Amino acid sequence: MNEITTNRNQSSTRCCKLTGAGRSAIAVVMIEGPEATTLLHRCFRTQHTRPITIGEVRYGTWSKTDQAAGESVVLVPLRHDGDGDRFEIHSHGGAAAAQRILDDLQSFGAVLVDPSELQTLDFRPSDDSQEDEDLLVAEALTVLPKCVTTKTAAIVLDQIRGAFCNWRDTQLQRLSDAASDETNADELYRTIVDQARLVVDAGTVGVRLTRPFDVVLCGPPNVGKSSLINALVGYDRSITMDVAGTTRDVLDAETVFNGWPIRLRDTAGLHRAANEIERLGIERALDAVRQADLLIVVSQPGTPRPGELFDQAIDQLATIPPIIRVLNKADLIADQTEAEITDPKPIETIAPEGLGVDDLIQTVLDHLTGALTAPGTPVPLNTRQRDWIRYVAAAGDFQQLRQRLTMSQSPSFS
Ligand SMILES: Nc1nc2c(ncn2[C@@H]2O[C@H](COP(=O)(O)OP(=O)(O)OP(=O)(O)O)[C@@H](O)[C@H]2O)c(=O)[nH]1
Numbered sequence: 001m002n003e004i005t006t007n008r009n010q011s012s013t014r015c016c017k018l019t020g021a022g023r024s025a026i027a028v029v030m031i032e033g034p035e036a037t038t039l040l041h042r043c044f045r046t047q048h049t050r051p052i053t054i055g056e057v058r059y060g061t062w063s064k065t066d067q068a069a070g071e072s073v074v075l076v077p078l079r080h081d082g083d084g085d086r087f088e089i090h091s092h093g094g095a096a097a098a099q100r101i102l103d104d105l106q107s108f109g110a111v112l113v114d115p116s117e118l119q120t121l122d123f124r125p126s127d128d129s130q131e132d133e134d135l136l137v138a139e140a141l142t143v144l145p146k147c148v149t150t151k152t153a154a155i156v157l158d159q160i161r162g163a164f165c166n167w168r169d170t171q172l173q174r175l176s177d178a179a180s181d182e183t184n185a186d187e188l189y190r191t192i193v194d195q196a197r198l199v200v201d202a203g204t205v206g207v208r209l210t211r212p213f214d215v216v217l218c219g220p221p222n223v224g225k226s227s228l229i230n231a232l233v234g235y236d237r238s239i240t241m242d243v244a245g246t247t248r249d250v251l252d253a254e255t256v257f258n259g260w261p262i263r264l265r266d267t268a269g270l271h272r273a274a275n276e277i278e279r280l281g282i283e284r285a286l287d288a289v290r291q292a293d294l295l296i297v298v299s300q301p302g303t304p305r306p307g308e309l310f311d312q313a314i315d316q317l318a319t320i321p322p323i324i325r326v327l328n329k330a331d332l333i334a335d336q337t338e339a340e341i342t343d344p345k346p347i348e349t350i351a352p353e354g355l356g357v358d359d360l361i362q363t364v365l366d367h368l369t370g371a372l373t374a375p376g377t378p379v380p381l382n383t384r385q386r387d388w389i390r391y392v393a394a395a396g397d398f399q400q401l402r403q404r405l406t407m408s409q410s411p412s413f414s
């Protein structure tokens with residue numbers, strides 16, 4: 001492995017949360033720098049009077065003042081040297097405990113940093129494939145703590161274990177073996193370019209592993225958008241009522257579908273607004289539509305079209321997201337022809353009964369994550385890696401492909 005050089009600014013004392021963004025039993029906050037010990041002792045309270053040494057752990061409470069109720073913590077010293085001390089503070093895993101510790105440390109002058117910033121990756125891509133591999137793994141390591149579900153973490157772990165670099169090495173080896181055989185070389189070039197295109201597709205998901213997909217429900221008023229959100233998350237997140245214009249603002253509900261973090265966004269019904277509040281709500285709904293990763297366009301029997309406001313918003317987009325059409329209130333379909341007039345056929349739901357909701361969730365996941373194939377397959381995790389694989393997939397011939405598979409030849413890595 002290349003050595004990861006630390007970029008410690010001697011003058012500042014830095015803190016960060018080391019444990020991932022998901023929920024866990026404990027959270028770990030790290031503090032390091034010249035003032036680490038002094039800052040710690042302003043909040044860490046313990047019965048012990050003897051100074052703590054490396055290799056020991058110390059139980060205590062965390063409290064900014066003597067009066068405030070303390071949070072139980074365990075203090076773990078990790079380093080004590082000329083660069084300043086480094087400690088881990090282990091607390092309850094809920095978001096509030098770690099946040100309180102970070103807030104207190106910052107209030108005394110510590111600088112909050114991203115965990116990945118603690119170590120500056122000092123890699124220079126070269127013709128040495130080992131170094132390329134180190135770079136891909138190092139970049140994957142910075143993504144891992146930001147994953148909130150085990151599903152997304154597993155994809156990143158695959159890359160840390162080498163899925164992406166092994167794929168690259170295998171292709172280089174195949175090209176090298178075929179170099180002397182011209183007929184096979186051309187066929188191999190095409191096969192590898194096709195595979196690279198699949199990796200590019202996987203990258204559309206890979207670069208989004210650390211934040212949820214935005215799934216926006218929109219459509220005319222009163223068709224059951226809020227009822228559907230409630231059915232999708234399994235509790236009453238949104239107010240529903242038999243009155244058009246019940247939802248006025250964009251309302252978010254974070255959830256997980258089969259291990260994938262999803263942010264569902266409920267919006268105001270799209271129609272010609274009668275007053276200023278409605279107009280603002282619809283403006284926000286259209287903003288959400290324009291930023292969506294996926295749109296669920298809801299209608300009900302008798303109002304099959306989402307309306308011209310929706311069409312105008314979509315027309316402004318350079319890239320139109322996947323659109324799933326849902327015909328809610330399927331219980332009100334008078335005769336079957338009514339449901340069959342649109343093509344493709346919408347997913348029929350009866351939101352209050354949860355009917356059609358599993359089908360809808362599966363369709364959402366197929367659209368958002370369908371590009372990911374089996375576990376252990378290569379997935380680019382950031383735009384730089386995705387740009388590189390795109391560059392590889394666009395190689396014009398055998399020689400160019402060989403060159404581009406060497407990362408140092410790619411503009412995104414040079
Ligand atoms: N029959 C029937 N009624 C439904 C269904 N889904 C929702 N409703 C009812 O339709 C009414 C409107 O539902 P909402 O979920 O508030 O509709 P909305 O699209 O969010 O409405 P706005 O926020 O006003 O745009 C409520 O009375 C719901 O109980 C359904 O599948 N069948």
Ligand SMILES: [Mg+2]
Nearest residue numbers: 225226246247
């Ligand atoms: Mg609503």
